[in-house]
Amino acid sequence: MKKRFLSASLAMILTTSAVLPATIQEVHAANETHGVVIAQEEQLSAQEFLNLAVTTLTFQHGSDSMRQQIIDKWVKTEELTDLTVAIKRDEAARILVRALNKEDQEASLAAYWEKASKLGLWNGVSINNEYISTQDANKILSNAKNIKNATNNEGVPEISVEDFMKNPGNFGYELSPDGNYITFSSAWENRFNVFVKKMNDDSEPVRVSNSTDRDIAGFFWKDDTLLYLKDNGGDENYHIYSTTFNGAKEQDLTPYPNVTVGILSGLQGVKDEILIMMNKEDATVFDVYKLNVKTGETTHVTKNPGNIADWLADRNGEVRVAVASDGVEGTILYRDSEQDEFKPFIEIEAGDDVMPLAFSKDNQYIYATSNKGRDKVEVVKYDLEGNEQVIMSNEEVDVAGVLYSAEQDKVLYGAYITDKPHYQFFDENFEQLFRKIQDKLGVHESELGINDYNKEMTKFIVSISSDTVYGKYYYYDSTTDELTELATLSPWLNPEELAEMHPISYKSRDGLIINGYLTLPKNKEAKNLPLIVNPHGGPWARDMWGFNPEVQLLANRGYAVLQVNFRSSTGYGKEFLQAGNKQWGLKIQDDITDGVEWAIDQGIADPERIGIYGASFGGYATLAGITYTPDLYAAAVDYVGVSNIFTLLDTIPPYWETMRNMFYERVGHPEEDKELLTAVSPVFHADQIKTPLFVAQGANDPRVNKAESDQIVEALRARGVDVEYMLKDNEGHGFANEENRIEFYNAMIKFLDTHLK
Numbered sequence: 001m002k003k004r005f006l007s008a009s010l011a012m013i014l015t016t017s018a019v020l021p022a023t024i025q026e027v028h029a030a031n032e033t034h035g036v037v038i039a040q041e042e043q044l045s046a047q048e049f050l051n052l053a054v055t056t057l058t059f060q061h062g063s064d065s066m067r068q069q070i071i072d073k074w075v076k077t078e079e080l081t082d083l084t085v086a087i088k089r090d091e092a093a094r095i096l097v098r099a100l101n102k103e104d105q106e107a108s109l110a111a112y113w114e115k116a117s118k119l120g121l122w123n124g125v126s127i128n129n130e131y132i133s134t135q136d137a138n139k140i141l142s143n144a145k146n147i148k149n150a151t152n153n154e155g156v157p158e159i160s161v162e163d164f165m166k167n168p169g170n171f172g173y174e175l176s177p178d179g180n181y182i183t184f185s186s187a188w189e190n191r192f193n194v195f196v197k198k199m200n201d202d203s204e205p206v207r208v209s210n211s212t213d214r215d216i217a218g219f220f221w222k223d224d225t226l227l228y229l230k231d232n233g234g235d236e237n238y239h240i241y242s243t244t245f246n247g248a249k250e251q252d253l254t255p256y257p258n259v260t261v262g263i264l265s266g267l268q269g270v271k272d273e274i275l276i277m278m279n280k281e282d283a284t285v286f287d288v289y290k291l292n293v294k295t296g297e298t299t300h301v302t303k304n305p306g307n308i309a310d311w312l313a314d315r316n317g318e319v320r321v322a323v324a325s326d327g328v329e330g331t332i333l334y335r336d337s338e339q340d341e342f343k344p345f346i347e348i349e350a351g352d353d354v355m356p357l358a359f360s361k362d363n364q365y366i367y368a369t370s371n372k373g374r375d376k377v378e379v380v381k382y383d384l385e386g387n388e389q390v391i392m393s394n395e396e397v398d399v400a401g402v403l404y405s406a407e408q409d410k411v412l413y414g415a416y417i418t419d420k421p422h423y424q425f426f427d428e429n430f431e432q433l434f435r436k437i438q439d440k441l442g443v444h445e446s447e448l449g450i451n452d453y454n455k456e457m458t459k460f461i462v463s464i465s466s467d468t469v470y471g472k473y474y475y476y477d478s479t480t481d482e483l484t485e486l487a488t489l490s491p492w493l494n495p496e497e498l499a500e501m502h503p504i505s506y507k508s509r510d511g512l513i514i515n516g517y518l519t520l521p522k523n524k525e526a527k528n529l530p531l532i533v534n535p536h537g538g539p540w541a542r543d544m545w546g547f548n549p550e551v552q553l554l555a556n557r558g559y560a561v562l563q564v565n566f567r568s569s570t571g572y573g574k575e576f577l578q579a580g581n582k583q584w585g586l587k588i589q590d591d592i593t594d595g596v597e598w599a600i601d602q603g604i605a606d607p608e609r610i611g612i613y614g615a616s617f618g619g620y621a622t623l624a625g626i627t628y629t630p631d632l633y634a635a636a637v638d639y640v641g642v643s644n645i646f647t648l649l650d651t652i653p654p655y656w657e658t659m660r661n662m663f664y665e666r667v668g669h670p671e672e673d674k675e676l677l678t679a680v681s682p683v684f685h686a687d688q689i690k691t692p693l694f695v696a697q698g699a700n701d702p703r704v705n706k707a708e709s710d711q712i713v714e715a716l717r718a719r720g721v722d723v724e725y726m727l728k729d730n731e732g733h734g735f736a737n738e739e740n741r742i743e744f745y746n747a748m749i750k751f752l753d754t755h756l757k
Contacts, residue, residue: 047083062505179454234732284657327661361409419503420446467501499555531605537616566591585680623682635755643712686715698731
């Protein structure tokens with residue numbers, strides 16, 4: 001509890017303007033009207049060549065800002081100072097050598113030209129011309145694309161579903177508060193349990209939990225006591241358990257049926273007690289309690305009047321901030337002490353996202369993330385009068401997370417995600433330490449994470465992960481500058497055989513920039529491939545660059561995988577999120593369809609072999625896709641997805657009650673928008689579905705009830721349509737148990753191969 005990496009997203013717990021010159025054919029056509037054919041070619045400016053290169057060699061076809069970031073990597077400061085002048089062949093050579101990642105200490109334009117010639121970039125092009133025409137550029141860039149995508153088209157060895165989906169080994173490493181012990185999760189009896197290892201000691205790790213029915217969902221330290229969280233069969237009613245170092249005594253500290261618990265504060269400096277939130281008195285809201293981690297005794301601290309969605313305690317453990325909300329509008333409330341009444345602090349209007357994160361060390365300021373009065377979420381600091389000071393902002397995207405050091409009482413960095421995660425640092429010493437570790441590991445900043453550290457910030461747990469590396473954990477001691485590897489996740493997976501995830505962008509039919517990711521099968525030509533579009537859940541969440549076992553599994557089987565951050569996705573600002581309001585099955589679905597059409601237009605996807613697979617909202621998008629665009633998809637997999645929006649809204653978990661109005665605002669009101677919700681609920685239009693469908697559902701799912709899957713399966717079977725249906729009695733919103741995961745993905749791959757290959 002000594003550090004907080006705090007997400008600023010709303011994630012639910014559910015082309016360029018430059019005009020390219022005319023082609024030779026267009027020049028001929030224009031002049032033939034006068035009876036004269038002129039074959040003169042126009043020289044390309046540097047800007048035109050760069051635009052053409054970005055379009056040809058990357059998948060950034062919609063976002064001007066992402067295209068510019070790529071150009072900035074290809075053209076360094078003081079090079080090509082005037083982009084309007086015609087580009088020379090050696091200048092183009094330098095750009096392409098960099099674009100192909102073939103740069104190697106070239107010190108002159110002549111050296112770049114020599115490298116480009118050896119690579120074969122000018123094959124079929126006259127080398128006598130100092131400048132480049134459109135026709136030359138098209139040929140040169142075609143050569144470059146062939147070099148970049150060179151493959152023997154044989155693919156890679158098939159990797160088993162089990163290797164992708166079985167428990168990956170030791171993960172989630174954390175330090176004890178004194179830095180003398182290290183804890184991690186690892187499988188025992190096919191379930192993730194908690195292990196403890198003494199630092200600088202040759203003894204074996206000791207398992208301190210004994211769960212055989214369900215994975216441990218998370219763990220944390222309170223002084224010398226180790227606590228963990230676990231639910232029952234996927235019901236999401238998480239309880240807090242304590243355990244001794246040898247695992248001989250485990251205790252459910254919150255043994256209340258149908259109650260879920262959240263951690264509010266570790267109460268640093270307070271012996272044996274933490275602050276928790278429970279919906280024990282009223283299932284719809286969370287009160288604040290003080291919990292003794294030794295005895296399990298709870299003391300009621302603050303009563304929820306019925307509209308408080310979140311709380312914040314100060315550095316002394318007093319609850320002094322509350323977030324009141326009706327789901328759409330609300331107020332940040334503040335009080336000077338627990339003896340005082342809460343008073344309005346900051347008003348929250350529709351679309352505002354204001355999230356208090358932490359009190360300053362002297363309790364005179366409140367750190368938060370906020371988009372109040374602007375489009376993007378920023379890191380801010382409020383004084384006790386509500387006056388705001390902006391600490392960090394980004395013009396393109398929301399701030400995604402903040403690392404705040406309670407001990408140093410400062411924000412160390414903020415994170416933001418464009419194509420990949422990036423950092424903005426606010427502490428010079430911490431940035432130097434970060435860069436030192438980065439250099440030692442030889443990775444990009446997007447691949448490095450600071451997971452944990454001791455109070456003095458001399459001992460660190462760090463990790464690396466990428467699109468092809470599941471993850472590696474390291475222990476770093478800054479006093480000795482020693483870096484020690486702790487574990488590699490799924491070491492049986494060879495990164496050289498895994499597929500790269502490419503950031504993409506395109507424009508929707510109504511002009512919105514849609515970002516996403518395209519994963520292409522390794523060592524296969526990106527041409528006429530079977531494609532799986534994989535819409536994310538939420539929908540108020542987003543896909544991110546990084547390792548994804550199910551995407552890698554699909555790519556290993558020869559599928560291209562398209563992930564789309566459609567409107568309503570978080571991370572791209574208030575306006576983009578709200579553009580998805582009441583657009584389920586409508587413009588949101590159009591964004592997904594436009595992505596598929598983009599992949600077809602690029603020649604990547606075979607239009608006869610398109611599949612769609614998604615979970616939660618992604619499951620809804622799957623059903624909507626085969627309902628409203630039935631000719632587009634040849635196979636579909638709906639995983640814990642919504643089929644009837646009326647029953648979804650009628651069965652939301654009781655502890656989401658404070659968000660009900662948000663659902664009405666963003667999805668639709670069951671009475672006021674009855675016609676809309678009827679039109680966009682796939683179950684009422686099952687007669688339009690002809691695509692082969694596979695449905696998977698957890699019986700204990702509290703978010704998307706079993707009835708959602710039952711309804712669509714029954715509706716289709718009533719028409720004589722054979723639907724494959726996998727139901728697991730010991731699962732909730734997605735399959736967590738290893739044996740169920742493996743069974744599901746084996747069945748999914750068999751289903752997709754049957755219909756798409």
